[in-house]
Each structure stands twice: as C-alpha cells, then as structure tokens.
Amino acid sequence: MSEKWVNRLSDDLDEAGVKEECPRCAQTEWNAQPMHLWVTVGDEPPTNLLGEVKDYFPLAAVVCTNCGFVAFHAGLNE
Ligand SMILES: [Zn+2]
Numbered sequence: 001m002s003e004k005w006v007n008r009l010s011d012d013l014d015e016a017g018v019k020e021e022c023p024r025c026a027q028t029e030w031n032a033q034p035m036h037l038w039v040t041v042g043d044e045p046p047t048n049l050l051g052e053v054k055d056y057f058p059l060a061a062v063v064c065t066n067c068g069f070v071a072f073h074a075g076l077n078e
Pocket of ligand 1: 022023024025026027064065066067068069
C-alpha cells in the first residue's frame with residue numbers, strides 16, 4: 001500500500017472529524033498498511049463468463065494495533 005494512499009486516508013478521516021481513539025480499547029495506534037477490500041454487491045457471482053470482476057466498490061480496512069478492531073472506510077482509491 002502506498003504512502004500516498006495512507007496519507008489520503010488519514011486526511012479524509014481527519015476532514016470527516018473521525019476520532020483517533022479505537023472504539024474498543026481507546027488507544028490511538030492503527031495499522032499503517034491498510035488493505036483494499038473488494039466487496040461484491042447483488043445476487044449474481046462477482047465475475048462474468050470472462051472472469052472479469054463486476055459490481056464492486058472499494059473499501060479500506062484499518063486495524064487497531066492493540067486489540068485488532070477493524071474499521072472499514074468506503075470511497076477511497078489508491
Ligand atoms: Zn483497539
């Protein structure tokens with residue numbers, strides 16, 4: 001995961017007024033290498049006959065380094 005992407009995620013969360021404290025353990029250290037998760041939507045399989053992925057949107061997952069709580073954030077791309 002690029003440093004640019006991590007900085008954008010941090011900026012977006014700051015701009016949205018997201019608190020830094022983990023909602024489970026209240027510490028403020030998060031995994032600095034968030035992941036992209038591709039979540040499929042709808043009742044159809046996530047790929048067509050050619051194996052192309054369709055009907056998805058990106059999510060970011062940020063993990064608390066103390067308790068493992070995972071927070072998901074939508075609308076972010078690298
Ligand atoms: Zn935590």
